[in-house]
Amino acid sequence: MKKWIIFAAVCCLCVVVAACGSGNKGNNADSNAASSAVADVVIKASSWEFDQPEYHIKKGQSIKLELIDGVHGVEIEKTNLKLTQNKIKTVNLDAGEYEIKCNIPCGGGHSKMTAKLIVDEA
Numbered sequence: 001m002k003k004w005i006i007f008a009a010v011c012c013l014c015v016v017v018a019a020c021g022s023g024n025k026g027n028n029a030d031s032n033a034a035s036s037a038v039a040d041v042v043i044k045a046s047s048w049e050f051d052q053p054e055y056h057i058k059k060g061q062s063i064k065l066e067l068i069d070g071v072h073g074v075e076i077e078k079t080n081l082k083l084t085q086n087k088i089k090t091v092n093l094d095a096g097e098y099e100i101k102c103n104i105p106c107g108g109g110h111s112k113m114t115a116k117l118i119v120d121e122a
């Protein structure tokens, strides 16, 4: 009887350890997915330029700012849309052309950091 109880206790312990192990793996997978989450359009900013002169997007698609070097932000003129590093936002603007500019004073070339966001008909 005593042996059976010890056997049962060891089994329980194994189940708990296995559950914890797989739980941790699950968490790691989740955090990796979050940090490398994919946006439809990625703007890459460095000092002092954006990686493309124009970015095309469709209404309802998502957009993200990645920093290559320096600290920059993105403001889309005449809209409330602002992007900060690695935060994915959905673009719900009407079709048309919008000016993009850096909205964080980032040094000598700050005022040259402009580009276009072109929202295409979905």
Ligand SMILES: [Cu+2]
Residues within 6 Å of the ligand: 072, 073, 102, 103, 104, 105, 106, 107, 109, 110, 111, 113
């Ligand atoms: Cu700037």
